[in-house]
Amino acid sequence: MDDVIGFVVSGLWVLAGLGFLVLVVQQVKRSVVNVPLGQFVVVNRRYSSFRHADSLAEAVDRQSKLLRGGRIYFRPRWLYRVVFHDMISIPSDSIGIVHAKMGGSLEHGQPIARHVPCDDFQDFKTFLDKDGQQGPQIEVLNSGGQYAIHPTVFDVKIVKRTYVPLRTIGVVVAKVGEIMPYGHTLARHVECKYFQDGVKFLDDGGQQGPQQALLPGGGNYAINTDMFNVLTENHLDLEMVPLSHHYLEPEDLRLVSVESEETGVVIVTEGAHPVDAAEPAPKIEGHESFQFPWIFLDNGGQFGPQSEVLPGGSTYAINPFFARVVRIPSRELILSWGRKDVSADRYDSELDLIEVTLDGFHVSVELTQTFVIPPETAPHLVKRFGEDDEEHGTAGVRKSAAVQRLVTRLLGVVVKGYFNEVSNSHLIEEFISDQNQVRAELKTLVEQALREQNVSPKLTTIGAIKFQSDEMNEEFRHIAKLRQQSRQLGQQLINAAVETDLRRESIKQEKLKRSAELEEDVRILGRDQVAAERMARIDASRQVPQVLVTSNDPGVLDLPRRVRGVSRRDGQLPVWVLDTEDVRPQPAQITEAYDREEDEHDDPR
Structure with a gap:
């Protein structure tokens, strides 16, 4: 019987050892922490340590340690609680704005925490050791990156990058910085990469209030919205600007277009x-x-x-x-x-x-x-x-x-x-x-x-x-009609005077032309020859005189048989001679009548 009991007890001990071994293996397996890429883990101690921490960074690191991905860690589960986190991924059209939940307190009137370089907030021990402050941080997480940031120390808010549409402008109002001098409405200008470098803005003496520089249209900007308000045509919140500039309208945030006729x-x-x-x-x-x-x-x-x-x-x-x-x-x-x-x-x-x-x-x-x-x-x-x-x-x-x-x-x-x-x-x-x-x-x-x-x-x-x-309209129309008639008569008088002047000028030009021709003939042929030719033309153009006979008895009248002209002699004008050899005596009165042209040629004057 004793042998049986001993055998059973031995079996129980073996089973207990095997169970304990299985338990140990399970605990060891659970304590192996395999952190894949793209993730990180935060290992929190289940029990506080009896050791005194020399700094806040040491205390946080001891109590809540961050382990990066791509490695295997051993953390007993009975001592630590392991929480897996995905890496903080910032999309390409966004930025990450960080708020510190641990660190020193902000000073009175300080709107944003002091900048502390700490590997994009992934090195929280450096942040805390160098007196990082709680609250909004100056530096932002750039788009397209992945970050292992301790969630116990920091909180990350992902916001869209600031976009300014084409053919518009973005105006900036700073919420942090020095105070503008009295009487000024624009802050001092600071080169800070279109307000994307908040650290440089503050280090170089940037001031609160409306800024001088603009954001050109068509771009996306990684601007910390905890430091700056950006006004665009599509995002105009007048509560973000001083009262002195509440007159702004969306049209004021477009490019100023001056037309060609302006x-x-x-x-x-x-x-x-x-x-x-x-x-x-x-x-x-x-x-x-x-x-x-x-x-x-x-x-x-x-x-x-x-x-x-x-x-x-x-x-x-x-x-x-x-x-x-x-x-x-x-x-x-x-x-x-x-x-x-x-x-x-x-x-x-x-x-x-x-x-x-x-x-x-x-x-x-x-x-x-x-x-x-x-x-x-x-x-x-x-x-x-x-x-x-x-x-x-x-x-x-x-x-x-x-x-x-x-x-x-x-x-x-x-x-x-x-x-x-x-x-x-x-x-x-x-x-x-x-x-x-x-x-x-x-x-x-x-x-x-x-x-x-x-x-x-x-x-x-x-x-x-x-x-x-x-009545006055009728009188006015009558006067207007008379004035029109007066103008027409005046114009007719002017036209008549012009026509008279034209005729006089034409006669004058004709005389000058004949005079020039005569002078040329005299120069070539001589004065006597020209005179003789002209007299000959005059003689040839004469007409035979008309003989008018008046008588009571038509039977006693016979016309002259011949009327002949005698050529010019000794410079005297020609004389018309009536040949009456074959004419019987005529008692009737005879009157010679010449036409006007012959009177002009035969005038002895």
Whole structure:
């Protein structure tokens, strides 16, 4: 019996040993930690250590150790709790923003933790040993990378990279840095790779508030949103900007486009005080059409309207925190005083039909004025008439307030004042008869007013003058008809005088031609020969004289048988001889009649 009991006990001991061995093997197997690539593990002690830690980093490392992937570790499970984590992977269109859960506390007024190099927060012991601080960190995790970051010490938030659409700009407002000096609206410029290097921004003295540099459109930027607010056309949160810039609209975050028929006048909001308050600020070199504000400010640029303008036909990346652009038309502008839709977006929308009262008669006048604003004049107009639009704010594309005020406050006042003077100094009859003078005087006044502003007047046209009285309209039409007839008669008189002058000139030219021909014949043939030939031509062209016979008895009349001419002798004119040899005596009275041409040739004078 004892043998049986001993055998059973021995068997039990063997079974217990085998069970213990199996248990040990299982525990050893569980304690082998195989960490694959792409993962890491955090090994937490189940029991605290009796040893004193010399630093927070040592205590964290002892109590919660991070093991990287690609290796095999032995950690007894009865002493440690092993937690597997995937590597923190940052997509290509994103960045990682890190918040430290351990470390020193932030100082009073410190918005972001001090930078501590620690291998992209993968070396938490270095971070803690070098006095890393809790809270948001300056450095970000770049896109496309994988990071083994201790989750007990750090928290990582993945956010999209900042994208600025094409043909737009991104403006930046810093939430960290030094405080701007009093009276400034733009922070000091710091080169920091488009605000992607937050460490350099703070090390070089970057200031809080609106920044001078812009983010060009079409790019993605790894910007720490805990340090900077970025305003784009698609992301405009006015709560992120100071109250002084709450006027911003999405249109202000686009490239400034100045059309080919426009001039861009730049109004700078930051800079030195103007030396001459009556003139636009002088030109500053090197800022590339106000696209580099820091160069403009470093070279002593003054705030206010600038004498340098933006040529038309191009686009410009202008920081709306630094300046705004007023578009002044450089094409011909046509203003019309007449009835129109007041709500229409026109420069002459406030110019009503001109109405004058003369001797109780109401007269309406339509006026049209054309003028051109040269590019060099545009800054002076903005300086004099201003550009703040109280109704619509200061942003967006709209009609220039300076040109609007030039039209209404200058031209409108000049025209209205002139016709008020006319109504007090002219009778209705004088106004009707002196319309040309009225037109000339008004044209002179308008052109003078424009030239005083260095604006080029082109054409002043006074249209129809209408009387509200039908009687006066009829009288006016009658006078107009008489004037038209007078003009027609005057033109006919001028035409008759011209025709007379033409005939006189033609006769004169003909005489000169004959004189020249005669002189040439005399030179070649001699005076006597020419005279003889001319007399011969005259003789040959004579006609036989007509013989008129009057008698009561027709039977006693016979015509002469022969009428012959005797040639010229001794310089005397030829004499016509009547041969009457065969003619019987004639008692009747005979009268010789010559035609007009023969009288001229035979005149003895």
